[in-house]
Amino acid sequence: MNSPFALFKWQALFQDWTVFAEGFGVTLLTSILALSLSILLGCVFGVLGTAEGKAAKSTSRVYVEFIQNTPLMIQVFILYHGLPHLGIVLPVFPLGVLAVGVYHGAYIAEVVRAGIESIPKGQKEAAVSQGFTFWEAMYYIILPQAKKVIYPPLTNQAVNLIKNTSILAVVAGGDLLYHADSWSSNNLYYGPAYMITGVLYFLLCFPLAKFARQLELREVAKA
Amino acid sequence: MKIKKFTKVLSALTLASSLVLAGCASSTATKASGIQGIKERGVVKVGVKVDVPKFGYKDSKTGKIDGFEVDIARAMAKKILGDESKIEMQAVTAKTRGPLLDSGEVDLVIATFTITEERKKSYNFSQPYFKDGVGLLVKKSSGLKSFKDFNGKKVGVAQSATSKNALQEAAKKDSINVQFLEFSSYPEINTALNSGRVDAFSVDKAILFGYLDDSTEILPDSFAEQEYGVASKKGNDELAKIVDETVAEMIQSGDRDKLLAKWGIQ
Numbered sequence: 001m002n003s004p005f006a007l008f009k010w011q012a013l014f015q016d017w018t019v020f021a022e023g024f025g026v027t028l029l030t031s032i033l034a035l036s037l038s039i040l041l042g043c044v045f046g047v048l049g050t051a052e053g054k055a056a057k058s059t060s061r062v063y064v065e066f067i068q069n070t071p072l073m074i075q076v077f078i079l080y081h082g083l084p085h086l087g088i089v090l091p092v093f094p095l096g097v098l099a100v101g102v103y104h105g106a107y108i109a110e111v112v113r114a115g116i117e118s119i120p121k122g123q124k125e126a127a128v129s130q131g132f133t134f135w136e137a138m139y140y141i142i143l144p145q146a147k148k149v150i151y152p153p154l155t156n157q158a159v160n161l162i163k164n165t166s167i168l169a170v171v172a173g174g175d176l177l178y179h180a181d182s183w184s185s186n187n188l189y190y191g192p193a194y195m196i197t198g199v200l201y202f203l204l205c206f207p208l209a210k211f212a213r214q215l216e217l218r219e220v221a222k223a
Numbered sequence: 224m225k226i227k228k229f230t231k232v233l234s235a236l237t238l239a240s241s242l243v244l245a246g247c248a249s250s251t252a253t254k255a256s257g258i259q260g261i262k263e264r265g266v267v268k269v270g271v272k273v274d275v276p277k278f279g280y281k282d283s284k285t286g287k288i289d290g291f292e293v294d295i296a297r298a299m300a301k302k303i304l305g306d307e308s309k310i311e312m313q314a315v316t317a318k319t320r321g322p323l324l325d326s327g328e329v330d331l332v333i334a335t336f337t338i339t340e341e342r343k344k345s346y347n348f349s350q351p352y353f354k355d356g357v358g359l360l361v362k363k364s365s366g367l368k369s370f371k372d373f374n375g376k377k378v379g380v381a382q383s384a385t386s387k388n389a390l391q392e393a394a395k396k397d398s399i400n401v402q403f404l405e406f407s408s409y410p411e412i413n414t415a416l417n418s419g420r421v422d423a424f425s426v427d428k429a430i431l432f433g434y435l436d437d438s439t440e441i442l443p444d445s446f447a448e449q450e451y452g453v454a455s456k457k458g459n460d461e462l463a464k465i466v467d468e469t470v471a472e473m474i475q476s477g478d479r480d481k482l483l484a485k486w487g488i489q
Contacts, residue, residue: 002344002345003325004322008344009345080418081414081417081418084419084420089420170407170411171420172404172405172406172415178405181318181382182405185317185318185383186341186382186383186387186388188321188345189345190318190322
């Protein structure tokens with residue numbers, strides 16, 4: 001029987017498991033670093049988006065609108081194929097962290113902004129009247145309250161971020177999908193290859209979604 | 224409680240994947256395939272390349288796909304249906320040609336498909352209609368003159384191409400260290416060569432000639448001979464036989480050489 005899922009194709013896959021393990025490692029590391037970057041960018045630009053000053057607000061808007069309204073693929077192509085023509089050659093691993101981190105940073109900025117705006121204005125006014133600076137008020141008063149509004153959509157972003165690291169496959173990024181493509185297109189045992197790859201992504205995303213759900217419940221219980 | 228939930232999830236997964244598998248199996252079984260299916264349909268569905276000049280290339284002005292391999296496809300249609308115009312072409316890439324054969328979306332793949340032992344386990348291949356070595360396309364300004372200069376260099380290859388294996392062996396022999404980057408299409412590798420992401424573009428020589436321009440050159444090195452065959456689905460042995468006979472006839476009668484000359488392929 002020669003189905004795409006024939007037994008000997010599975011055997012070949014388990015023999016070459018290190019190929020997938022290597023890709024899984026790159027995807028995991030890219031995800032962790034990109035997520036850290038995106039949360040950092042998201043917090044900074046999210047808070048800027050709610051600031052009083054016009055310059056701060058429009059900086060945040062430009063970032064968010066530009067990134068959200070162009071495909072991630074194009075952004076990756078510009079970084080990968082475009083920048084070298086200007087003499088800047090980023091290695092593909094930091095490039096992936098940067099591209100995916102900046103992309104999801106824009107979405108997280110919106111999540112953070114919406115969270116902050118859900119907190120009544122009086123809270124900040126009260127904090128400022130007590131002598132808090134803008135950033136202190138944010139850090140001690142507003143953000144802790146905004147957290148539970150922010151968590152659920154933030155998780156969505158984190159899960160999407162992990163899946164979106166697969167964009168690196170198109171620029172030979174060495175991630176999980178790249179290795180699955182490479183391995184399976186060589187021997188054409190694509191059935192088991194993509195099945196396992198799907199399962200591996202699931203193993204990364206599902207616990208995260210689960211963990212965040214618990215965090216969210218705990219926040220609700222506290223309130 | 225937790226364990227119960229886990230088993231639930233697990234059984235759901237198992238069920239889902241078996242449903243998917245069952246779906247695959249039944250869809251391939253119900254579709255009339257092989258010679259009979261083709262005759263009933265009155266047209267041969269062929270997967271060809273659209274990004275390989277001279278072999279299978281889509282002219283962006285006319286929208287027509289043409290090339291050496293397209294002419295072979297026409298010969299197949301003539302043999303099977305008696306009319307060389309009865310072909311339906313579909314663009315394939317290295318990644319899609321296998322799945323398209325498995326699902327029955329195409330009857331034949333004639334798309335610079337290199338025959339390997341591993342691939343013969345999954346598909347039927349005709350005898351080779353073309354042989355070619357793997358070459359290296361580099362920028363003239365790079366100063367690279369032979370494969371021996373490639374220590375620590377990056378070589379762009381196509382996914383699903385056998386050139387990586389060929390070069391890896393050669394690198395071992397010369398005890399140099401070469402890094403491979405795989406892309407899904409030839410134009411992408413060419414872009415990567417232009418932007419300096421890779422130091423060389425390496426695929427079969429005949430394909431490289433299509434990408435040669437004033438700023439690039441093909442090095443004299445040639446690696447492991449690649450043999451292209453016409454692939455069909457395993458199990459359709461009748462179809463595989465006709466295909467193989469047609470290729471044999473084309474070679475014997477000199478028709479294949481005429482086609483090679485027509486397309487200017489060395």
